[in-house]
Amino acid sequence: MLSVVVLISGTGSNLLALLKTIENPLVPVRVLAVGSDGAAAGLAHADFYGIPTFVVERGKFSDRESWGLRLQEIVESYNPDLVALAGFMKILPAKFVDRFSPNLINIHASMLPLFPGANAVRDTLAAGVTETGATIHVVDAGVDTGPIIEQRKVPVMPGDDIATLHERIKVHERDMLIQTIIGVAEKRIDLASI
Numbered sequence: 001m002l003s004v005v006v007l008i009s010g011t012g013s014n015l016l017a018l019l020k021t022i023e024n025p026l027v028p029v030r031v032l033a034v035g036s037d038g039a040a041a042g043l044a045h046a047d048f049y050g051i052p053t054f055v056v057e058r059g060k061f062s063d064r065e066s067w068g069l070r071l072q073e074i075v076e077s078y079n080p081d082l083v084a085l086a087g088f089m090k091i092l093p094a095k096f097v098d099r100f101s102p103n104l105i106n107i108h109a110s111m112l113p114l115f116p117g118a119n120a121v122r123d124t125l126a127a128g129v130t131e132t133g134a135t136i137h138v139v140d141a142g143v144d145t146g147p148i149i150e151q152r153k154v155p156v157m158p159g160d161d162i163a164t165l166h167e168r169i170k171v172h173e174r175d176m177l178i179q180t181i182i183g184v185a186e187k188r189i190d191l192a193s194i
């Protein structure tokens, strides 16, 4: 049984997809807790499933290091096999990454290394490209730069806005997140050798 702590910042549709999947007792994954850096709407999904939640607000700490250390302490307290960033919109301090990587994965709404950062979908539309993608990768000390586990191409359609394109990308993010976590649980994916 692979134990996971999930970190989010927003609506948590990726988290919800994972929680729905692991309702099936044949899936060897359990989510120990869900954390966020603020009042994330997605925490309600964890509440619905009776999963503990925690919030470590960046604004309550004088600097990123102390914020990251508190977040690390809480995540460590659950002793997870894997930490999954599912729409976590803060850059983690190197100390946090060093503590958990390679058992620390992230999803990103572009075909990295294209369009890294917090506004990938907006930047994709602004670039006028006709194809983008979704990426799941191991987190390293950079921003959206770690070893890539899987990527899928996603078309940009005429008339797309941020919402329509992002949802088309999320369909693939959700599936890659779930398939990656199950692959790790079933030892078909070795994050240390990506």
Ligand code: GRF
Residues within 6 Å of the ligand: 008, 009, 010, 011, 012, 013, 014, 015, 042, 086, 087, 088, 107, 108, 109, 170, 173
């Ligand atoms: C995902 O598209 C992820 O790539 C980005 O934030 C989004 C999270 O979506 N970092 P949701 O909160 O899981 O719906």
